[in-house]
Amino acid sequence: MRIMIVDDHSMIRAGLRMLLSSKEDIEVVAEASEGDEGIRAALELRPDVVLMDLSMPHGKDGLTAASELKEKLPDTAVLILTMHDDDEYLFRAINAGAGGYVLKSAPHEELLAAIRTVARGDAYLYPTATKRLMNEFIGRMTRGESKDVFDTLSEREKEVLELTAKGYGNKEIAEQLIISVKTVETHKSNVMEKLGLKSRPELIKYAMKKGLLHFE
Structure with missing residues (x-):
């Protein structure tokens, strides 16, 4: 090998x-x-x-x-x-x-x-x-659950999704969440991959569907 x-x-x-x-x-x-x-x-x-x-x-x-x-x-x-x-x-x-x-x-x-x-x-x-993994799978089968892909996102990934959909750039998101720009890029890439999204408009549409776009 x-x-x-x-x-x-x-x-x-x-x-x-x-x-x-x-x-x-x-x-x-x-x-x-x-x-x-x-x-x-x-x-x-x-x-x-x-x-x-x-x-x-x-x-x-x-x-x-x-x-x-x-x-x-x-x-x-x-x-x-x-x-x-x-x-x-x-x-x-x-x-x-x-x-x-x-x-x-x-x-x-x-x-x-x-x-x-x-x-x-x-x-x-x-x-x-x-x-x-087996315990989680058996638990879901027992409860008859069908898990939403959105639920597979970590809390940080959900934050990055929301801020990106609101129009913030990577640097602004990094400053708000107190993480590096590189980490923001990684989270964003993971979000797009997990949700099967290809573009920012698709991301915004998805965030609207999930009720994430609440502006103060």
């Missing part, structure tokens, strides 16, 4: 390379420190699996990069390797097209099993995440 590692911490990349290179069936073909660099390398080398960190402060974040990679290289599996044991990140990773999600705190054997699983084209989630 030809593996690429995308993580902003050089020590983590070095540790992963040492672990993976010790296995006869695995070859590490490239490393990258952020999403854009990872996408360029993947397009050139076409690895079987990309190990992708979520939080990379410089350049493109892991979720955005994973989504672009799956669009451009559908045969390359993306395995999210992160410290975030969080349902919101998990669902967003799945929506972005990731084939698996494993924690950095997992034992080496679990990471290797996850890599081999997604390389076969199967999905991998760490055990406690699988249990939570």
Whole structure:
């Protein structure tokens, strides 16, 4: 298996390379420190699996990069390797097209099993995440719920959706929410992808339908 590692911490990349290179069936073909660099390398080398960190402060974040990679290289599996044991990140990773999600705190054997699983084209989630997903699915089936896609948005994404629909620019939104412009752009991209929207007019129409445009 030809593996690429995308993580902003050089020590983590070095540790992963040492672990993976010790296995006869695995070859590490490239490393990258952020999403854009990872996408360029993947397009050139076409690895079987990309190990992708979520939080990379410089350049493109892991979720955005994973989504672009799956669009451009559908045969390359993306395995999210992160410290975030969080349902919101998990669902967003799945929506972005990731084939698996494993924690950095997992034992080496679990990471290797996850890599081999997604390389076969199967999905991998760490055990406690699988249990939570099953419980949520069973709960919805029991209640007969049909979840609105809007409910999958995080509270921050809903705030960005509302402010964007009201005509605020990225810098203004960043100032109001006390976050970076890059974070605003990421939230906006995730909102558009989750809701299946292609343009600002579509976003405004959707916000009106949801009753979000209440001006003071």
